[in-house]
Amino acid sequence: xxxxxxxxxxxxxxxxxxxxxxxxxxxxxxxxxxxxxxxxxxxxxxxxxxxxxxxxxxxxxxxxxxxxxxxxxxxxxxxxxxxxxxxxxxxxxxxxxxxxxxxxxxxxxxxxxxxxxxxxxxxxxxxxxxxxxxxxxxxxxxxxxxxxxxxxxxxxxxxxxxxxxxxxxxxxxxxxxxxxxxxxxxxxxxxxxx
Amino acid sequence: xxxxxxxxxxxxxxxxxxxxxxxxxxxxxxxxxxxxxxxxxxxxxxxxxxxxxxxxxxxxxxxxxxxxxxxxxxxxxxxxxxxxxxxxxxxxxxxxxxxxxxxxxxxxxxxxxxxxxxxxxxxxxxxxxxxxxxxxxxxxxxxxxxxxxxxxxxxxxxxxxxxxxxxxxxxxxxxxxxxxxxxxxxxxxxxxxxxxxxxxxxxxxxxxxxxxxxxxxxxxxxxxxxxxxxxxxxxxxxxxxxxxxxxxxxxxxxxxxxxxxxxxxxxxxxxxxxxxxxxxxxxxxxxxxxxxxxxxxxxxxxxxxxxxxxxxxxxxxxxxxxxxxxxxxxxxxxxxxxxxxxxxxxxxxxxxxxxxxxxxxxxxxxxxxxxxxxxxxx
Numbered sequence: 279x280x281x282x283x284x285x286x287x288x289x290x291x292x293x294x295x296x297x298x299x300x301x302x303x304x305x306x307x308x309x310x311x312x313x314x315x316x317x318x319x320x321x322x323x324x325x326x327x328x329x330x331x332x333x334x335x336x337x338x339x340x341x342x343x344x345x346x347x348x349x350x351x352x353x354x355x356x357x358x359x360x361x362x363x364x365x366x367x368x369x370x371x372x373x374x375x376x377x378x379x380x381x382x383x384x385x386x387x388x389x390x391x392x393x394x395x396x397x398x399x400x401x402x403x404x405x406x407x408x409x410x411x412x413x414x415x416x417x418x419x420x421x422x423x424x425x426x427x428x429x430x431x432x433x434x435x436x437x438x439x440x441x442x443x444x445x446x447x448x449x450x451x452x453x454x455x456x457x458x459x460x461x462x463x464x465x466x467x468x469x470x471x472x
Numbered sequence: 473x474x475x476x477x478x479x480x481x482x483x484x485x486x487x488x489x490x491x492x493x494x495x496x497x498x499x500x501x502x503x504x505x506x507x508x509x510x511x512x513x514x515x516x517x518x519x520x521x522x523x524x525x526x527x528x529x530x531x532x533x534x535x536x537x538x539x540x541x542x543x544x545x546x547x548x549x550x551x552x553x554x555x556x557x558x559x560x561x562x563x564x565x566x567x568x569x570x571x572x573x574x575x576x577x578x579x580x581x582x583x584x585x586x587x588x589x590x591x592x593x594x595x596x597x598x599x600x601x602x603x604x605x606x607x608x609x610x611x612x613x614x615x616x617x618x619x620x621x622x623x624x625x626x627x628x629x630x631x632x633x634x635x636x637x638x639x640x641x642x643x644x645x646x647x648x649x650x651x652x653x654x655x656x657x658x659x660x661x662x663x664x665x666x667x668x669x670x671x672x673x674x675x676x677x678x679x680x681x682x683x684x685x686x687x688x689x690x691x692x693x694x695x696x697x698x699x700x701x702x703x704x705x706x707x708x709x710x711x712x713x714x715x716x717x718x719x720x721x722x723x724x725x726x727x728x729x730x731x732x733x734x735x736x737x738x739x740x741x742x743x744x745x746x747x748x749x750x751x752x753x754x755x756x757x758x759x760x761x762x763x764x765x766x767x768x769x770x771x772x773x774x775x776x777x778x779x780x781x782x783x784x785x786x787x788x789x790x791x792x793x794x795x796x797x798x799x800x801x802x803x804x805x806x807x808x809x810x811x812x813x814x815x816x817x818x819x820x821x822x823x824x825x826x827x828x829x830x831x832x833x834x835x836x837x838x839x840x841x842x843x844x845x846x847x848x849x850x
Contacts, residue, residue, distance in 0.1 A: 310525050315824075317527030317538045319642050320817060322824035323805040392830070393800060395626045401809045403624055412799040416834040430522060438515050446507035 288353040331398045337382035358449040377429045391415035539828035550601025555838035558829040563597035565797035568786040576781035580705035582810035593618040595797035604842040607737040615697040616802030630802035631697035637768035642821035679769035690725040692741040702765035702814040714759035719752035738843040752784040765814040792841035801830040
């Protein structure tokens with residue numbers, strides 16, 4: 279576990295990488311749709327009509343991704359990450375998984391509590407999963423906002439951390455998640471001679 | 473998912489890939505600064521974009537009118553009344569049925585227009601944000617309806633007893649609200665402000681002229697309620713037409729009280745419904761090419777074809793409380809399959825502002841409604 283671990287071939291498993299890059303644009307779009315729609319007078323219904331089915335799609339992908347995560351081993355951490363950073367990286371990963379699973383369910387329950395039909399497209403709709411109760415709605419609606427900000431902050435921290443490694447430390451951290459071809463050289467030696 | 477599940481690594485022993493020399497020593501200062509700049513730039517774009525989308529970076533101007541600011545305006549004009557709607561705050565919950573003739577199915581594939589009957593939840597209301605205002609004949613009356621169709625499909629509508637809406641745009645409504653704010657000393661709007669508003673909004677002047685031609689009826693039961701905004705109906709063969717709808721009363725005046733009280737409009741309705749159900753015909757009016765669908769201040773010609781879709785019967789009214797119409801947002805964009813919004817800008821704005829109002833009042837403490845059925849019937 280010395281040389282192999284440091285090479286760029288120590289990537290995440292292919293299904294993990296595919297799921298990561300399929301979900302990333304959906305989640306980013308969903309966050310921006312959500313925050314835009316609550317501040318928009320003209321686009322609210324249109325954005326809400328996208329927000330509902332996209333949320334369900336994210337939930338479905340999150341479940342598949344959790345199953346994938348539990349059945350695949352992760353590549354080892356890079357040497358450029360100290361013990362504290364590794365711990366933060368692991369916990370923030372768990373937080374992201376939890377939020378990606380919980381946030382769509384909270385959104386679904388929020389609509390249920392407000393007695394709204396949960397229309398996906400045309401006549402296709404979901405059943406309610408929470409009682410028709412305005413107090414329950416109030417709690418869920420606030421949770422949806424809190425989780426949205428938490429998800430956005432965690433996502434931002436995640437992107438900043440990966441970019442810091444990739445652009446400042448230049449340790450090719452991003453290559454571990456790459457679906458594109460990368461140089462299969464050891465991360466440290468590559469830059470050392472330049 | 474334990475911290476230890478990173479391939480073969482043992483927790484607390486990140487030793488296997490220790491670099492042979494300090495990593496940062498391998499980086500030039502310039503590249504590090506460039507990298508930091510790139511990270512900071514992307515982070516700023518991300519956070520800034522999110523804040524801009526959420527409306528936090530667009531203070532003030534009219535082009536940045538948000539649902540929150542709209543709801544704020546109602547609170548500014550009428551005061552904040554915890555737990556009540558920001559507009560049409562004073563109301564009474566109702567239940568009933570819609571018995572469809574089946575005639576509506578010719579223009580709309582929505583299940584509620586098939587022959588048969590669906591349950592209704594309704595709410596009678598007076599416009600304005602004051603939950604305990606005294607009933608006056610010329611205060612705009614509202615009827616909100618939720619048609620509970622088969623397969624969980626809903627149709628929600630909030631109608632009022634004037635034939636056209638005074639404003640064609642959300643901005644117009646937003647400005648008119650402030651212009652019509654009652655002055656504390658007179659209780660009446662500032663005449664100069666209202667005149668200045670009307671100067672800038674000829675469409676409102678024209679609409680008010682039409683509204684004045686149909687004076688309000690005696691009560692809720694004999695009022696005609698109009699959906700005002702145009703929608704698009706699509707039938708089973710895919711033909712789409714523009715439609716506006718109205719609920720036409722089938723009753724004479726209600727049973728008036730011996731001495732009209734503060735809530736006399738609601739009280740009369742409560743007493744009437746204690747004796748018999750109250751009916752309206754649901755009339756769908758079909759627009760023709762050239763009829764304005766994006767301007768609720770403009771009526772369609774009287775000659776337009778209409779369809780009698782069925783009978784709305786209100787069978788009972790109840791004091792607003794948890795679980796009844798109090799807790800329903802009569803969002804005009806909750807539509808069954810076969811109905812969609814027109815290009816009327818009021819529709820999206822109503823949906824957005826109603827949602828904001830609903831969320832605010834859901835989170836606030838609740839107090840009893842002014843209109844109390846058991847007190848009237850005692």
